[in-house]
Structures are given as structure tokens and as C-alpha cells.
Amino acid sequence: MAELEYFFFLGCLIPYRLASYEVSARKVLAKLGVKLVEMPEFNCCGFPVAPVNFDLALSLAARNLCLAEQRNMNILTLCNGCFGTLNEANRMLKEDKTLRDKVNGYLRQLNMEFKGTASVKHLVHVLAEDVGQEKMKEHVKTPLTGLRVAQHTGCHLLRPAKRVGHGDNPEDPKILKNLIGLTGAECLDYMDETECCGNTVVGVNEEVPFQMAKEKLDHVKAIGAQALVTVCPSCHMMYDFSQPRIEKAFNASYGLPVLHYTQLLGLAMGFKPEELGLDELRVKPTLLLSQMQT
Amino acid sequence: MTEAVEDAQKPAETEKIDPKFKYEIMKMPGAGKINLCFQCGTCTADCAIARFTDFYKPRKIARMVQLGLKDRLVGNDVLWLCTTCHTCVDHCPQGVEVSSIVRALRNLSVKSRGEMPFIFKNFASNILKSGYVYLMPESRVKKREEQGLPPLPKSNLGDVAELFKATGFAETLETAKTLENVKTKAGSQDG
Numbered sequence: 001m002a003e004l005e006y007f008f009f010l011g012c013l014i015p016y017r018l019a020s021y022e023v024s025a026r027k028v029l030a031k032l033g034v035k036l037v038e039m040p041e042f043n044c045c046g047f048p049v050a051p052v053n054f055d056l057a058l059s060l061a062a063r064n065l066c067l068a069e070q071r072n073m074n075i076l077t078l079c080n081g082c083f084g085t086l087n088e089a090n091r092m093l094k095e096d097k098t099l100r101d102k103v104n105g106y107l108r109q110l111n112m113e114f115k116g117t118a119s120v121k122h123l124v125h126v127l128a129e130d131v132g133q134e135k136m137k138e139h140v141k142t143p144l145t146g147l148r149v150a151q152h153t154g155c156h157l158l159r160p161a162k163r164v165g166h167g168d169n170p171e172d173p174k175i176l177k178n179l180i181g182l183t184g185a186e187c188l189d190y191m192d193e194t195e196c197c198g199n200t201v202v203g204v205n206e207e208v209p210f211q212m213a214k215e216k217l218d219h220v221k222a223i224g225a226q227a228l229v230t231v232c233p234s235c236h237m238m239y240d241f242s243q244p245r246i247e248k249a250f251n252a253s254y255g256l257p258v259l260h261y262t263q264l265l266g267l268a269m270g271f272k273p274e275e276l277g278l279d280e281l282r283v284k285p286t287l288l289l290s291q292m293q294t
Numbered sequence: 295m296t297e298a299v300e301d302a303q304k305p306a307e308t309e310k311i312d313p314k315f316k317y318e319i320m321k322m323p324g325a326g327k328i329n330l331c332f333q334c335g336t337c338t339a340d341c342a343i344a345r346f347t348d349f350y351k352p353r354k355i356a357r358m359v360q361l362g363l364k365d366r367l368v369g370n371d372v373l374w375l376c377t378t379c380h381t382c383v384d385h386c387p388q389g390v391e392v393s394s395i396v397r398a399l400r401n402l403s404v405k406s407r408g409e410m411p412f413i414f415k416n417f418a419s420n421i422l423k424s425g426y427v428y429l430m431p432e433s434r435v436k437k438r439e440e441q442g443l444p445p446l447p448k449s450n451l452g453d454v455a456e457l458f459k460a461t462g463f464a465e466t467l468e469t470a471k472t473l474e475n476v477k478t479k480a481g482s483q484d485g
Contacts (some may be wrong), residue, residue, distance in 0.1 A: 015446055016428040023441055041450040043425040048417040053463040099323060106460040110453045170384055192349045196342040196379035203413030204374045205476045212348045234467035
């Protein structure tokens, strides 16, 4: 099998707040034989400015895509927002000539041209489609048997389905569930699994998204999950970083650890918790880790 | 906000209706099918935000676009409540991309009124300054080394600035006023 190699699109939120995701992802991917090539001079994917100027968002995304095209590489990202934005821009610009000409008009100032020759994958697509479950199973040295978790795939890995691709079902997502299954942990079903985390509107209104997150945490707790597993830094911020504030706002107590999938996989592959940045989580997984050792 | 709510409850004034407004919106990416909306209400029923506040109603927004109620839509801060989960897009039986229409309305509001919520002004300014949406603290950059992570790539700020300029957003950003946070308790909309 040819070596798996991707242009690594790190994004902004991960280096800013969630090194634990990057650290754990780099560890597990290296062990699985996935080579990450650092992406020089990349810029924000464009997601945060789509609401204020979509042309700018598309242009920022297209510039990143051009960097990948120039190196003849495909992009891997750990973030749903970056995946959604880069992938959607890639597809929209390939399909819509008028839009492509417009964006290429902006890119001309940078001596760049979008051609549409690169593809964009999220971590879960690389694991499920390119690494494959056989190889992943070979690397699971300490299966997490007995651990019961729930997953939150996150909207921008699923919707709009017509542009996301990769065949997951947005009404009943399975890719992340299957990946969790490979670690030996049990992935439990719960009510309203596909409900949005709401984090994207926290900057303009906290009241509504906090209610959404509260409901999610209620549902996950109700089925007795020991942890929630995410693959998006933004969703992770909502459920982990903001969890104490949500508890305070609703006079609730969750204490629910929220793990990046790469941390869960890393544990199953035999990495130590401190190698995977588990100590950096806001909701400490102390109890979870002690339960796993018994 | 209160003004927008009060307006929404008053009968439409014919002289303020802009029958061509929907064509303006239809030209924006993803918004081309607004004419096909037949008001079934699936978008509102399945909207993550509408579940928790009766203030945000995507069906109503779609109808207001069709009717040309531009003055009530442009600058209405209810638009900023969409999470962009895109459930409305996937569930619409007519293939209308409701969240793209909301995006078009947000873009238009920013452009024509020269205002945006603080968070977006902040995000955009940071991108212009650093290429990243957050200004990375020195401590974080240093910690990468301790954690065995490669150095954080430097963005090409010249390229970024050029894109801000070429899209016309550099000018918008420079003079943009900031909106206060959206208060959902201020009132409600029907439908």
C-alpha cells in the first residue's frame, strides 16, 4: 500500500485552545502510517467570515485549496468547520463556473488560480476510508472493553448532505460510531444525537445555545455514558470548556468528560493518558481513567 | 431589536415593499431557489434554534424574502441566530437552501448598513492581522515546542490583505459599527 500522505490543515481553534486534539491526532496518525505534511502560509479556512462576506470566505478557502493544488496534495483537517468550509468551497467552485470565475478574479491578485484538483477530508474520512478498519484493528493493543460512551459527530461533517459527500447519513450518522466501536468501547444511542452544539452563535447570544447544549448533556447523561466523544474543536469547546458555565446557568451537575476521538483511539492503541493531552481537558477524566484501569 | 419585533407585528406598508428584492437575493450563492418555497414549515419545525426561541423562524424569513419585505429583513438582528447547522437545507422538500438565504441576508445587512455583531468584526480583524481567527498568545506558541508540536506556520498576510481588498470587505470592516448581542427575550414572531 502506498504511503498515506496529506497536507495538514490545522485551522485556528485547535492551536489556540485545543492542543490536546492536535497532540493526540498526530500521535495516532503517525502510528497508523499517515504522514502529515505541514502546510506553510495557510490562512483561516474562511468559516468565521462567511456570515459577513461570503465572497471573502470563499476566497480565503480557495487560497488554501490552491496551496494544496500547487503541491499536488489532498487536505486533511481535524476540524468540522474547516472541513465543511474547504470542502463546500471546493465543490461549489467546481460546479459553478460563474462563481469560480469571480473567485479566480480575486485570486489573480495573488497569482493563483483555483482548478479543483485537490480533495478535502476530515480525520474521520481518512481513518474510515483510507486507513481502514483492518489496519486500525491491528493497532488496537488495549481495547477499551466495558467503556460506555456517546458520540457527537457535529453538523458540518454531515450537512448539507449534498455537498459533504462521504456517504454518512445525517439523520443517523454511523462513521464515528463505527470508529468508536473499533476501540472496543461501546457507543450508546441517545435522544436527538444529531442536535447541533450551538457554539457558532455563542458570540452573539448565549442563552439559546446553552439550552441546546444542556439538552444534549442531559440526554447523554440519561443513558449512562461515561464520556462524550467529539471530532470537532468547536463542538468540543461547547461541551467541555463551557460545561461548567452550562452547569451554573441551569443549576445542574454533569461532570461529563468530553474526549477527542483521537484521545479515545490513542488510549486503545496503548498510549498513556499524558501522551494524549487528557490532562488538558476542562472536565477532568480522572474517574473515567480509574474505571478503565480496573 | 424591540423595533424589529414591533415592526414585524404591524401590517406591511405597500410603499416599503420591494417586489424585486427576491431577485437580488437569488443572485447570491445557494439562494437561487427561494421562489420554490411553498411555506410547509419543515425548516422551522426542524430548526435547532427555533426549538428554544420563538424569535427565530426560518419559514417566516423565506416568506418575507418572497414578499419583498426588505426593510424588515435587512438589519434585523434575528438573522444572527442561525447556527448554520444546515438541517433546514437537508429537510426542505423543495430544495431551498434556507441557511444560504439567511447567509445572503446577513451579508446584505452588513454591506448595506455597515454594521455587524462585535464577534464577527473581531474575527475578521484578527484574520487580517494574523491570518488566524484568533490572535495566538506568545505562551501558546511557546508551549507548542514543549509539547513537541511543529512551529505554527506564519500566514501570508500580504495575500490575506489582498483578498480583503479585492472582495471589498476591507473597506466595510474599517468603518463597520458593531451590533449589541442579540436578546432573544425581547419578543416573539409568529409562524
